[in-house]
Amino acid sequence: MKRIGLFFGSFNPIHTGHLIIANYMANYTDLTEVWLVITPHNPLKKKDSLISQYDRLEMVNLAIEQAENIRSSTIEFSLPQPSYTIDTLAHLREKHPDKSFVLIMGSDNLASLHKWKNYEIILRDYHIHVYPRPAYHVPQDLAAHPSVTITDTPLMEFSSTFIRNAVKQGKNIRYFVPDNVFEFIDSKGLYQ
Numbered sequence: 423m424k425r426i427g428l429f430f431g432s433f434n435p436i437h438t439g440h441l442i443i444a445n446y447m448a449n450y451t452d453l454t455e456v457w458l459v460i461t462p463h464n465p466l467k468k469k470d471s472l473i474s475q476y477d478r479l480e481m482v483n484l485a486i487e488q489a490e491n492i493r494s495s496t497i498e499f500s501l502p503q504p505s506y507t508i509d510t511l512a513h514l515r516e517k518h519p520d521k522s523f524v525l526i527m528g529s530d531n532l533a534s535l536h537k538w539k540n541y542e543i544i545l546r547d548y549h550i551h552v553y554p555r556p557a558y559h560v561p562q563d564l565a566a567h568p569s570v571t572i573t574d575t576p577l578m579e580f581s582s583t584f585i586r587n588a589v590k591q592g593k594n595i596r597y598f599v600p601d602n603v604f605e606f607i608d609s610k611g612l613y614q
């Protein structure tokens with residue numbers, strides 16, 4: 423059975439940190455593939471700085487052009503918003519009975535998991551691979567939970583917020599995002 427890692431995110435925009443995490447999970451763990459699931463609207467985030475989901479999807483697709491075992495998923499585009507992960511997981515399980523799904527997230531999301539809809543069911547039914555993130559301490563009970571694996575990986579200060587703010591200030595964001603994503607943001611005047 424294929425073991426798919428679901429890396430959910432706003433990807434506003436996708437950055438090199440996301441790609442390092444996806445590549446690590448796809449190539450250094452027991453996962454067969456990683457799917458980057460573009461979330462139209464995170465229930466815990468304001469929509470203020472969120473650009474079109476289609477532009478975010480386009481940037482994800484540009485970023486993974488060269489990747490062999492990383493794909494994008496638009497599954498949440500056709501589901502009710504905001505996007506509750508437990509509902510998406512139920513939908514994916516029904517659609518792909520031949521695959522098993524594992525969650526991938528940064529430690530900031532693990533630290534706020536208790537605010538998610540039906541988080542106990544997520545923890546009961548799914549394994550979660552967690553990439554540590556600076557300044558986000560993982561609560562001890564979650565770190566020790568049998569469904570949680572925290573990777574032993576280098577920390578990265580990257581964030582989409584940093585990139586959006588840098589563009590707004592007229593700064594050059596080259597290398598924080600892949601070259602083709604840089605060109606896309608620049609040519610469409612995104613985040614200005």
Ligand SMILES: Nc1ncnc2c1ncn2[C@@H]1O[C@H](COP(=O)(O)OP(=O)(O)OP(=O)(O)O)[C@@H](O)[C@H]1O
Pocket residue numbers: 430431432433434439440443526527528529530531553554555556578579580581582583584
């Ligand atoms: N530098 C990082 N280290 C570890 N995990 C990260 C990092 N950046 C993003 N992630 C994880 O990637 C997933 C998608 O994150 P998201 O698209 O919100 O990026 P972000 O950089 O956190 O964005 P924003 O700054 O807009 O909140 C989340 O699980 C998040 O925890």
Ligand SMILES: O=C(O)c1ccc[n+]([C@@H]2O[C@H](COP(=O)([O-])O)[C@@H](O)[C@H]2O)c1
Pocket residue numbers: 430431432433461463464465466467505506507508531537538539
């Ligand atoms: O299901 C929930 O209640 C829930 C609450 C907060 C965040 N999430 C999901 O977590 C994912 C990561 O979001 P983000 O904005 O940090 O990239 C995204 O898919 C959100 O829909 C899900």
